[in-house]
Amino acid sequence: xxxxxxxxxxLRRESPAPGFxxxxxxxxxxxxxxxLMVQQPPRPVWWRAAAASATFALLLGGLAxxxxxxxxxxxxxxxxxLAAMQIAGEKVRLAQQEVREIGSQH
Amino acid sequence: MxxxxxxxxxxxxxxxxxxxxxxxxxxxxxxxxxxMVYSLAYHFFGDRSRAEEVAQDVFLQLYRxxxxxxxxxxxxxxLRQVTTRRCIDQVRRNRLKAVSLEDASELRxxxxxxxxxxxxxxxxxxxxxxxxxxxxxxxxYQEDLDPSEICRIVGLPVNTVKSHLHRALQALRRKLENxx
Numbered sequence: 001x002x003x004x005x006x007x008x009x010x011l012r013r014e015s016p017a018p019g020f021x022x023x024x025x026x027x028x029x030x031x032x033x034x035x036l037m038v039q040q041p042p043r044p045v046w047w048r049a050a051a052a053s054a055t056f057a058l059l060l061g062g063l064a065x066x067x068x069x070x071x072x073x074x075x076x077x078x079x080x081x082l083a084a085m086q087i088a089g090e091k092v093r094l095a096q097q098e099v100r101e102i103g104s105q106h
Numbered sequence: 107m108x109x110x111x112x113x114x115x116x117x118x119x120x121x122x123x124x125x126x127x128x129x130x131x132x133x134x135x136x137x138x139x140x141x142m143v144y145s146l147a148y149h150f151f152g153d154r155s156r157a158e159e160v161a162q163d164v165f166l167q168l169y170r171x172x173x174x175x176x177x178x179x180x181x182x183x184x185l186r187q188v189t190t191r192r193c194i195d196q197v198r199r200n201r202l203k204a205v206s207l208e209d210a211s212e213l214r215x216x217x218x219x220x221x222x223x224x225x226x227x228x229x230x231x232x233x234x235x236x237x238x239x240x241x242x243x244x245x246x247y248q249e250d251l252d253p254s255e256i257c258r259i260v261g262l263p264v265n266t267v268k269s270h271l272h273r274a275l276q277a278l279r280r281k282l283e284n285x286x
Contacts, residue, residue: 003275003278003279003282004247004275006224006225006228007228007232007243007246007247007278008247008250009225010224010225010226010228010229010232010247011145011149011228011229011232011243011244011247011248012145012248013141013142013145013248014141014144014145014148015140015141015144016140016141016144016154016157016158016161017154017158020136020137020140020144020158020161020162021133021136021137021140022133023158023162024133024136024162024165024166025129025132025133025136027162027166028129028132028166028169031166
């Protein structure tokens with residue numbers, strides 16, 4: 001048995017079903033025009049660098065805004081805590097005063 | 107005084123006319139190369155419908171890329187390269203081992219002297235080879251290409267192609283001897 005000879009015979013060219021070229025042309029006609037356009041060349045390097053810079057700037061801006069909002073929230077919370085402590089201190093002072101007054105009556 | 111008249115008037119080839127937007131010329135191009143493209147895919151997948159699909163995709167891609175095709179020789183190289191790479195890519199993406207039922211039903215062929223049965227058995231064994239070996243064997247024995255030509259199509263060094271071919275033949279011989 002000559003394997004190479006057998007392979008040549010087994011792998012001889014075969015034909016597709018009749019009408020192959022017509023089927024290809026039908027697909028070309030059906031395909032949207034934009035898909036049949038030659039693919040656009042890749043964008044130039046400067047364009048990609050500009051896009052990357054813009055994306056980076058947007059990210060930085062977003063991060064800065066987030067930090068600012070967080071900072072403001074922190075300040076507000078601190079102010080609320082201080083106000084609460086002030087109110088609580090005032091109430092304690094009033095309570096002490098009342099206790100002293102009751103003590104002096106007895 | 108004599109006028110110099112060319113012996114043969116050269117008509118533009120189907121490629122040139124296709125590039126100028128002539129659809130009939132493109133159909134002519136497809137007809138010229140459909141057997142080669144379809145057979146590469148068919149011998150790779152062992153499946154006619156899949157081969158038809160791949161072959162159509164290749165010609166669709168050719169239609170889009172006509173502007174970059176420089177000559178008929180370039181066209182032939184381009185078609186072989188795109189078909190082979192599409193086949194390999196599809197297998198790598200899907201990891202499919204396509205053996206049609208039509209072919210699989212005749213795998214129990216015992217008599218090696220009967221050519222149609224041996225052909226089917228060989229086709230089945232080829233479809234079981236790893237994808238690169240399969241492509242190299244198909245290009246070698248269907249298209250009768252040398253390893254130096256195959257290496258340009260599959261994008262591998264020539265020694266790697268020779269090695270794939272050697273291993274594929276070894277595997278085929280071994281399987282032919284060991285399977286009934």
